[in-house]
Amino acid sequence: MISTHKWPEQGWALLQLLLVTSFYQAEEQICKQRGDPENPQLSKDGDIILGGIFSFHSSWKDRMESYKNKPLPLECTSLNFRDFQIAQAMLFAIDEINNSTELLPGISLGYKLFDTCGSIARSVRVALALANGNEIVSVQSESPCTRPAHVQAIMGETSSSPCMAIATVIGPFHIPLISHFATCACLSDKTKYPSFLRTIPSDYYQSRALAQLVKHFGWTWVGAIRTNDDYGNNGMATFTETAQQLGICLEYSVSFFRTDPPDKLQKIIEIIKASTSKVIVTFLSLMDLDVLMYKLSYYNMTGYQWVGSEGWIFDSQTAEMDQHHILDGAIGLAIPKAHVSGIREFVLNVKPLNSSGNEMLIEFWETLFSCKFNQSKSSAENQRECTGHEDLSELQHSFTDMSLMPIFNNVYKGVYAVARALHNILGCNKTCDYKVQLDPFTILQHIRKINFKTKEGDEVYFNENGDPPAKYEIINWQPTEKGIVDFVTVGLYDASLPANKQLSLQNKPLIWTQNSKQVPVSVCSEKCSPGTRKVLQKGKPVCCYDCVRCAEGEISNTTDSITCVRCHPEFWSNDRRDACVKKESEFLSYEEIMGALLTAASLFGTCMTAVVALIFFRHRKTPIVRANNSELSFLLLFSLTLCFLCSLTFIGRPSEWSCMLRHTAFGITFVLCISCVLGKTMVVLMAFRASLPGSNVMKWFGPTQQRLSVLVFTLIQVVICILWLTISPPFPFKNFKETKDKIILECALGSTLGFWAVLGYIGVLATFCFLLAFLARKLPDNFNEAKFITFSMLIFCAVWITFIPAYVSSPGKFSVAVEIFAILASSFGLLICIFIPKCYIILLRPEKNTKKNMMGKGTPKTL
Template sequence: MVAVMGWISIILITLLVKGKSEEQSCKLIGQTGFLEFSKDGDLIIGGIFSLDSTQVTENYGYHAYPSVFCTGLNPRELLFSRAAIFTVEEINKNPTLLNGVTLGYRIYNGCEGDSPMRAAIEAVTSGESCSKRVKALIGHSSSGVSKDVNLIISHLSTCACLSDRRLYPTFFRTVPSDKFQISALVQLMKHFGWQWVGIIHSVEVYASDGAAEFIKQGKAEGICVEYVISFDMYDTKIEHKVTEKLKASTSSVVLLYMSLFYMRELFKLIDGNKLPRKQWIGSEAWISQVDLASLGSKNILHGAMGFALPQSIIPGLLEFILSLKLSDEPESVMIKAFWENFFDCSFSPSNTTKLCTGDEDLRTISSAYTNTALRSVRNVYTAVYSIAHALNALFDIQPKQLVDFTVLNGYKVSFDENGDSVAQYDLLNWQYKEDDSVNVINIGHYDNSLPEGQRFRFTPNTTIVWSVCRDACPAGSRKAINKRAPVCCFDCFECPEGGISNDTDSSDCFLCTVEFWPNEKKDKCIPKPTEFLSFTEIMGIVLTVFCCFGVFLSILIFIIFLVNRETPIVRANNSELSFLLLLSLKLCFLCSLTFIGRPSDWSCMLRHTAFGITFVLCISCILGKTIVVLMAFKATLPSSNAMKWFGPTQQRFSVLAFTLIQVLICILWLTINPPFPNRNVQSFKDKIVLECALGSPIGFWAVLGYIGLLAILCFILAFLARKLPDSFNEAKFITFSMVIFCAVWIAFIPAYVSSPGKATVAVEIFAILASSFGLLLCIFVPKCYIIIFKPEQNSKNVFIEVKKSSISTINHNILCRCIIQSKILISYIFQTERWIYSKQSLNRLYIYGYYITMTIYLFCTIVTNA
């Protein structure tokens, strides 16, 4: 800051030193007469304002210099010039600022073209002597003019190019550089998530440089520009270009970076073209100009937003502005012209307009001149004070105390090393009322002096639009760059199966660990649900009911046989083995319950060993009964003592021996590699199956193989003995039961291997129940039928005379009815569970069940008719 004030002081010292040379002769070549207002003082400061808006040049060929005239009154610039005069007079009233040195002023009119340059040359060269010439200038409002006239300080030239100290070492300004405005606009876009915008800028230096800087800074913040239109009002096709681009564009936000003059022309052209609703973002040059609302269609600028210079009321300025009289500047032609314009009168007699009296009151009109709340007025006020403080530094022995100064009731003024003042902006928002009037309200503030991240403050609860080329890729997807489109127009792809992304716009997806699975949104990994056949689900309940029914039926038959144990039909073929068989069948039904419920170490070891031992006990009893039939037939032959070799003792021993072999296999299995509870994560991707791993597959298949071997042996012996002459041939019943048993377990093997998850357990339980019911019904139901419904046939005499065919017929009819009912029952069971298992698993179970019943039916038919 010291260096900045030093620059100003050095420049002023140089001008003052030159002023000491009274012998120096100064002469201005060319047109003069741009001076409009002046007042003498010890030190003179100047100002160049566009009191007229348009320059007209008259050429005289080669006979004389061309004449330059300015036309088109500009009330805003008159306000700036009067504000400068007000500030000079306020400083002169301050006895502490310049130590009694008075300021004078010279205000020049520099509209456009080369007139500002001529006015600046006139300002620094005119005067009775060089010591009475202008020591400092308040520069032009236009950045383009300030590039040529860069003496000391500007109140409204915002082009960032003027901050280059190598090209413009004597330029300072009290208005923030466009570089800061662009930074604020980029932060505004970033704050609201506007990544897809269009730009329309005018062809002037201020706008073209500003648009280029916005594109540069916006790209660094991820903001993409859909289109850029350079607005040239002299282009005959510009209206079509602008309207068609606005209608065809997909961006909802449009940055209108242009001066107030060009902005007026733009809205005159596009008005009435039925443009789609856009979020207009304005530059500081026009966003605070409420009069623009009258140029466009109703509400066309509703919601417009942009940064403007901070607003502050200068005490006493309004009274000074409104107190202007013709007598204050009696020789000024410019004041008379403004007066006629303000009051629509004329100082020359006319038939069309009223005569001006000079006593009209400025308080009765509404004009840009009377708008002292205009935000840029403060910059003029600050510029004059900056020059005064720099001049004061020449007389002060401690210039460091004058680096910063405060005006406007606490407003601090300072400059950086590039001659730029601290950037502060108000964020304005246009809101139309019901009467079509516009209300421009302040919804935020930007202060470049604050640390980054704290510079932008925004008023909440403001409704905004959404403008992106592509919405951010949500969590659960990944972002992929589209090489054929801008970086903001990317593609989003859903994470693959098993993958997640927990951030928006994630560039990659991550796989969940083996025991976790993505949730429905694929934005986080959650523990996989566990699955096992439980007692509370429908399939578990149905199987449990059938298990209990089997136990009940076994007990009932056991009671019937126990009550009728002395009858011939019970005593036939060793009643002791019959009771043992009923006991083993009860255990078979009960062992199926160990397969239901959450697997544990004990349940896994118990379910397979109990199953293997009980079924071997059951088959051993049936095998013993079959051998008894064969031995009994052989005992009827002459000189045969077969029954001596297979009496009750031998029968008990054979059952015990066959069962102990299975017990030994189970002990070896449990000792070497027993079954254990396992969390199966391979069968299903999205869930964990709690199951009992076999441990040693050899042990499992050895248990099944041994049961199958006994079953096949029993079937062969029973089949051979099915037609032996006997009053009641039990071998035929055993044959039926073994057909069912073998069919069930043959069908079980492929079903068990191919069924996933808890369907495997359901298949195993189904095989146990089906085979157990087959043995129970085929062997014992025909006998119970005779005991209960045909008691007359349960006598010794009748029993001997009963024909085998009648019993076979009874057995065949009962068996076939049981099989048909079993088919219906199996179909019902699997249809009710269709929603539990996958269709593939369900179809397997249903097909295998149907295959079992059909196989049983066919075998029974063949055997019965054999």
């Protein structure tokens, strides 16, 4: 630093001169914007200015910058008639408002429309130009360089990515940005984009609607192609998430941008060729689809069902370019049809001579009519001269095509939303309050709360995210005989309705790819029919699976079932495994052969016993009957009759009473039978002993003692049966485990101990009887009762010893048959061995039926 106290006097004079000079220069200093100023392509003065950002050109010339000099501004190329047409909708709305006496009376709206050339960087640059303005401002003490925004609201842009960049830049200034076609769901985030609004629904709803549409037609195996920008990536991400929830799988999901190198697009073509899915879901912008269509046309790749987003599905120019009919039958979502009266006439009335000084209109006119104005810098020499009065209505061009009317309507609603907000802020009635200081933040707040209807009846309002209500039409491309595609509305989607009513298809015929009327099939695996279940294929998506037949006893009664349901124990799966049928109840019935034979044997035994009893009764006074203790013989015949009849209780459907009766009746009658046999055996044995000298044993085995012994032995069994029935009686039981497809109706034992106590008691008596008879087997031959009893008890014991393993191992009704067979066999053994020999003598050898023959004694045998 220079030390001022050492300065000579001339130095102070020089310093004073410099300060005076600086003061005079400061009076003339101005506030300037650095860099090249941005000028609007279309503009009009007004009391309030609205900004517009559109891509009047779709590309720009590439330049190799050396960075030695300041880079030149972008040189835009490829005039974009679509955006130029959309911009006319904004001018039409402003013109209509300026001519209105009800809306903003006395206030004129002006506009400044900028061209971005499809460049995001340029979008940000022109947005800042709209916010700041390019005019020169002198620096005065009362007028600083900082000033309010130049425009009160901005309309545009058409794409999502530029809108994100613009909204990020102007968001802190709260300048409203209203887009007519930016659909990315990410723009609903008000923390990032606080001043962004739109008149087209968010892709959040469109993506979910597309997934529901795909699911509706049963397409579970699809391919996906998207634009590699915010619109395509975010839209496809939501679609993928919803598709997974609905059971839809993506075989492939690829992205590209129109400026990508050709080899990347070639790889996408190869992926499509190698795929097995026949449905392609797209989130593509118009320009990207045009690039893809050119490549697909080159390879003549037809036969795919295209599902499109609103980005291209209702564009007539795309349909005209599809000369190879690749997109025929396409289906997708479109903005609902709309009509803005007067806009067609306004668009067709565009004249470059009416807008002098606007080079944009001159370029547009020259390109549209392939001519040139004298003042034009066009280098073409063979072009005719433009008059400026050419008739647009006679021109067949995309600019004169009104198929983009829904987008025009979105722009129209956006301009009117701003105008309504201004009308409310300025307190307009018949006049407006000019003293109100306009502030973009205030305008933004009023636009958010706006709710009105256009002259066509469309309701305009924004939700908390700055989005309108989500409604779409489902459009089907149906080629006509003239080769023109007819965009047919075949359904509607309304996100405000309940989930099950949001998607509705009308009863209209649809045309699919290759002019087919049959819905295409696009699945990785065919549907699993009822009776089968899905088993995922290893290493493949969930949509790829094998169909495995349900196991026995399991069913699946729905298509594509993931599990088989086991039938109720009383039911079994049918042969197709798609329904549970009532199991057949199996029990030993009278109708089947085995039951009929056993019933016949039982009745035969009963009749045979009755015949024997009748024979004995008729010959009751003969020696052979009297000698065999006729009272015990008749009691034995009675018990045998009961034994034969009790076997019938084992046949037929088990019931509570039959289960209790069969075992107790069997146990008691057999004890009665064995008791009688035991009594006879003891009488025979004691009778022989009584015949010995000095024996007085018969006094203990008289008729009274015989009756008492039979009663006592039988009462013991009765007590056992009563205890069994009291504690845990037998009961009917459905056995599901014995066989898979049948219910075995049987009698459960209840108390196993009771059952084996009954059988054991019978066994003890039979064994004791057998031992006594065995001891008496060598009595004199003429008195051979003991031999017959021995043999009969031998049969009885053999039958019941073999019964136990046979009963335990026999399944179902065969165990009952074994038990009946044992009862009948032992009963027949007793009847035949004890009574048939006597009947033989009574009927056929009456000469032996004498007292002498019965009392005759042979040589005694040693016992």
